[in-house]
Amino acid sequence: MFKKWFDSGLKELKKAKPVADKIEKLSSSVAALSDEELKNKTEEFKQRFQQGASLDDLMVEAYAVVREASRRVTGMYPYYVQLLGAIAIHGGNIAEMKTGEGKTLTAVMPAYLNALNGLGVHIVTVNEYLARREAEGEIGDIYRFLGLTVGLNIRELTPDQKKEAYACDILYSTNSELGFDYLRDHMVLYAKDMVQKRGLNYAIIDEVDSILIDEARTPLIISGGAKQNQNLYAAADRFAKYLKDEDYIIDIESKTIELSESGIVRAEQMFRIENLYDINNVTLLHHINNALRANYIMFRDKDYMVVDNAVLIIDQFTGRVLPGRQFSEGLHQALEAKENVEIKKETVTVATITYQNFFRMYKKLSGMTGTAKTEEEEFREIYNMYVVEVPTNEPVIRVDAPDFLFVTLEDKYNALIDDVQERHEKGQPILLGTVAVETSEVLSKLLTRRGIKHDVLNAKQHEREADIIAKAGHKYAVTIATNMAGRGTDIKLGEGVVELGGLAVIGSERHESRRIDNQLRGRSGRQGDPGYSRFYLSAEDELLMRFGGETFKQRIAMISKLNTDKEATKPQPLESKMFSRFVSSAQKRIEGQNYDTRKTVLKYDDVLRKQREIMYAERTFVLTEANIEPFVIKAIESYIDSAVAPLMVQVGKNKFEINDEAIHVTFDGVLFVRGTVDKQKLAELDEKGIPAYLKSLAMHEIENKKAQFPEEIFNEFLKVISLRVIDTFWMRHIDQMSELRQAVTLQQYGQANPLQIYQKEGFNKFREMTLNISKDIATYVLRAQIRVNSEREEVVKNTKTNEGGELRNKKPSKVKQNHNQRNMPNWKRR
Structure with a gap:
């Protein structure tokens, strides 16, 4: 009753049903259309959108069209429950759909609908294999049949290939590549090299819990390595x-x-x-x-x-x-x-962002997964998304057996292998889920000793892994895999497996997240297939040792001794709802701790996020604006005002104590060539006249430079200086903020709030950086000479990402300077 009152996902599902009914009613009329008429619907929808119809207005017809196109292109016709999932996704929510319920096909409907506005849709997957499979396979064919373009964004693409991919209506990409492209776009030297030109409009994230929860604490980092x-x-x-x-x-x-x-x-x-x-x-x-x-x-x-x-x-x-x-x-x-x-060696972080803050920049965000309900609070609070539990097309008939608990790891592993052997001899396919790679190696050795042929997979997902997972449902197949392995790939049952009870999923221990356990269980029992799952635990498992320790182990040993038949030759497992509750309680506590950690990371990163948005907006302006002279003049005036202010102290109403000597030392020979600032003139001016006088000198110097060279060359001169200064100081600032983040954690021992200190100090550092940027732009613009052969250069070259990829900006070729041409224009386009 309480769930019905307060579950927002249920409310969303209730609202989706009348819409799904309307789509169902259109099925016969849409089926009567010819292929050409069906394809022409896309252009009709686009025109109606431009004439004022909203995407919500077009949804019923658009979904009906996609549904029919899917039948004609792939032979698959989306079920009613897939319509419910598609409606939830369009609403900016997460559709929780069990494994095998067709999440991939479900996403085609909202992706098609949201692509009609011409701003692009990004479909995010956990690995490049899945992205390529959908973009180049039959799912991509549905979009192409309806007249939409489909792009694939993977690491090895050149900038030109990436621009082409991002210009498509639908883009399939991994989460990391999207994030790195965003960072690289704010490091390029020319606007034409930016790839995400349309911005971040709408993203549908597959396996949304993996990307937005499990990887949320991992920042994307582009570094310049060690400085030589x-x-x-x-x-x-x-x-x-x-x-x-x-x-x-x-x-x-x-x-x-x-x-x-x-x-x-x-x-x-x-x-x-x-x-x-x-x-x-x-x-x-x-x-x-x-x-x-x-x-x-x-x-x-x-x-x-x-x-x-x-x-x-x-x-x-x-x-x-x-x-x-x-x-x-x-x-x-x-x-x-x-x-x-x-x-x-001095190392440099050139750019960084967390997945949390990257995906929150999208104007609209939604996702899908088989397991998200346990993290619903986090999705709602951080991403403003509800989790909508979509019912299965066929009832789930998988048998989820109670956990088996043993005293020692050895007892647990022996019982688990006995179970595997018994099922393998009948031909039943088995998926053995492990938390760690070490566990998978132990189980592999035990299976080898018993002569049981098997495959071992770890969490490094690649094409071969997906293929093996797909075949894991065939007779006599035994597959050892980490709990996360094979996400996005269905395990389809081979011939005769249904009669054997379907795929048996056996977990070698509980993960600290219930969601991961549910994901493993969900590998079995798809689309009404039979299936079986059971977890084998021991009091020596890491999870139970963390929360129970030796005391818990001793109690289990005592209970086990009491329950074991004297004639039994092997240790007997314990089955109890009390133990299950204990495990569930431990998992909830860890999930709560991890959530708190992610929230803390986000609060700290939000400080840098605001600063990043300001600096990236400023850099993009310099990069894209045809004439940045007003920007440079504003920087010069800002520096003059900030440098003069401390040297003119107010001592009464409209009375100032002015240090003419200090002003002269500060500006003459530093900002201006020595002899430019007239000391006598300074002595004659008041607190308003001095800044005005200095600004007039700056404008005179700028006008002199402008008069010597064509407008395009002078503007390029300003851009080279501005970009170099902004990049240099921003890169240093990122390093400073990283060190500050580490330093403030010690403040909590002195009863101080480290976050508040970080926010305050971060603001001060940012203000100092912006003043330094103004100062250096002013200094270089007024003191630097314009020559013939300089061009824009990266502040740090040979940059790499923390995913192992390299920044694709090529190192500019250098031209030797001719010192006899000191006053010649110094900039040329590459």
């Missing part, structure tokens, strides 16, 4: 130690240090470059700044210690050493160079 720049640290350190007092300026209050004009000249002489502030020298300048800070701002035995040839950070609050921690942005390596100890 130890020599640059050493060179920058030698340069810093060579400087005289007049070659640098230290601000004691802010603990910052910068080269003076004479220091800049010395740097250009030592490193044999013409302009330290040229865009090509951004990395060198970063290393010099770190070397300056390491040598003149940081002090040994105060800020850090050197112990056993390693630099260790000293916590400024406690005075204790922080082992395993490093200063970020290469400062730690600069200190190692200063102290002449081994310089560790």
Whole structure:
């Protein structure tokens, strides 16, 4: 009764039934259409949508058309229950459909309907084999028959092939490839190289619980590997130690240090470059700044210690050493160079996102799986999706036997193998489910000793695995597989297997998630077939040891002894609802803990998500906008305002104490060429006049550069600088946030809220980064010279994903600089 009142999935199912009835009524009239008339329906639907009809208005007719097209193309006619699932999926929900109920065919109806708006539909699978099977097989043929294009997105495609795939009405892809394409799109150097140009419109996720729950804590990471720049640290350190007092300026209050004009000249002489502030020298300048800070701002035995040839950070609050921690942005390596100890390789995370935040960016999201109800709360709270339990087409007649519980692993395995042998001798196919690879190897050895031929599969899904799983329903087949193996592939029963009782699924232990156990059970008893399932447990299983320990084992041993017949030659299993409840309770507790962990990860990642969206939007604007001069001017003005403000302190109503000398030092010879800022002029201006004067100098410099070169070349100059600066600082910021995330976890021991500290510090770091971006854009635009032969380059090259794939942006070919052409245009298109 309570379930009927509060189960949102039941309400959705109730609403779906009248719609499904209407689709059923259209079946005869749609069946009377010719192939040509059926195909023409797609264009008719598109026109009606453009004329104001909603997708909901078109759903009944569209589903009826797809249903008939499926019959003609594949011979499969979607059942009534599949219509219910398709309606639930279109509503942005999860259709829970048991194994063998035809989820793949069910998804065709909402995918077709949602493709009519021209924005594209992404169907997400757990592996490339399944994506290819649907896109290139008979499921893809249904779409093609109806006039829609179907694309396949896999790792080895070139950017041009990916663009073609993403332009299709229906795109089949893995979850990881979609996420990496999103990250790579915000690293490309030219707008034409972006592949997800239509954005993230609608996704239907197959095995939605696997992707959005099991993999939710795994972030997608593109990294640049280890930087090969130890020599640059050493060179920058030698340069810093060579400087005289007049070659640098230290601000004691802010603990910052910068080269003076004479220091800049010395740097250009030592490193044999013409302009330290040229865009090509951004990395060198970063290393010099770190070397300056390491040598003149940081002090040994105060800020850090050197112990056993390693630099260790000293916590400024406690005075204790922080082992395993490093200063970020290469400062730690600069200190190692200063102290002449081994310089560790600096690694870089270029881009990262979690599956949770990636899929929440879709305008509409839905999914399907055989097992989702146990995680319904998480789907509802995080993804705003209800789980709709779709009834089976035929009643489930599988026998789910009670668990067998033994005292030791040895007793359990022996009893399990006895059961397998007995069933194998009759010819009944058996699927042995394991939680770990180690368990599958143990069972394989035991089966080999008994002379039972079998196949062993692990969770590394590939084409051969799917084929073996598909044949696992034939007579005498014995298959050992991890509980997740073969998702998306039905185990169809071979000839004569029904009479033997169908497929027997035997679990070697319980998984910490009930959902995974249900998934394993669901491999048997599809479409009204007979089947059997049982789990074998022992008090030494990891799950039971975690929650019961030795005390539980001793009690089981005692009960087992009491229940065992004295004449029995083998240990007898225990069957009890009490034990089943204990196991179920342990699983629920672990599921709750895992949910809390995923929620915490999401809360932390949400901080970075907001920052990522701002930075990616800014980068996309620079990449795609024809003229970014207003963007650059805004950055210059923003930096001038932020740099001038601390040097003009309000001391009364409309009264300011202005430090003209500090303003002159800050801007003349740093932002502007020395001699540009008139000290006398500064003395004559008030708090409003000074920023206006500095901005006018900046505009004058920009107008001078514009006058020398064609508009296209000047705009490319601005884009090269802006992209390089944004990418450099964003990449550093990601690393900083990662280190901050690790650091704040220690705060909870001091009764502080680590999340609040992370949010506050993350905001401060982001604000600091945006100011630094404005500063560097302003500096490089005003100080850099425009030359003939520079082009856009990645900040980090040879980037790789944490899935093993490589970033596909090619390394640009370099052209040697002709230093005699200092004032010639420096940018050319590739």
